[in-house]
Amino acid sequence: MVRHAESPYNEGTERTRGLTPKGRIDAEAITKILKDEEINRLISNPYARAILTLEGLAEELEQEIKIFEDLRERHFSSEDALIPTEDFMSEMNRMFDDFDYAYPDGESNRACQQRSVAVLNTILEENKGKKIAIGTHGNVMTLMMNHFDATYNDKTEQSRSRRS
Structure with missing residues (x-):
């Protein structure tokens, strides 16, 4: 699994935001690390930053990146009930302490886990x-x-x- 490289946070651009200059350098490093691992399949969620992180590897391996919607980022809250920045980490901790807790109109850890594990099992x-x-x-x-x-x-x- 490859966590997307660093991306600039811009409210409202979850699916389209790209990589920072550091993120692009990190994506190049990921390509160097994985290019000789005999990878047969490249898969990503539909968010630009995840795709861009694997794009160099796809070019190196001459493979397409297959997109799976259910690997998408979890939906934390509605546009009307955004988690205040200063509360985000405490809310994240609460979500991990209570897998069924979700911010208003958001996705609980349990729901996100069930969705993503189901598609992971299909992929495997x-x-x-x-x-x-x-x-x-x-x-x-x-x-x-x-x-x-x-x-x-x-x-x-x-x-x-x-550490990374």
Whole structure:
């Protein structure tokens, strides 16, 4: 799984925002790391930053990136009930403490996990014996990994993100 490279945060551009200059450098590093891993399939969610993170690898491997909508970022809240920036981390912690909790009109961890694991299982079944690189988001990736290993959670991902 490949978490998308750094992207500038702009409210209202979740699906279309690209990569920062650092993100582009990191995407190049991902290409260098993965180009000799004999990857058979490249898969991403539909968000530009996830696709752009794998784009160099796709060119290097002369492969297309297959898009799966259900690998998309989790929906945190409605436009009318955005989580205030200063409350975001405490709300994220609450969502991991209570998998059924969701901000108004948002998606709970349980719902996001069920959606993303269902498509991951389909991808794995359709690609048995193949190496796959999947471009996604940190939260969705964490929830998928948590499904298979309950000790993997948001704090694990935060710790890994700080080291990279």
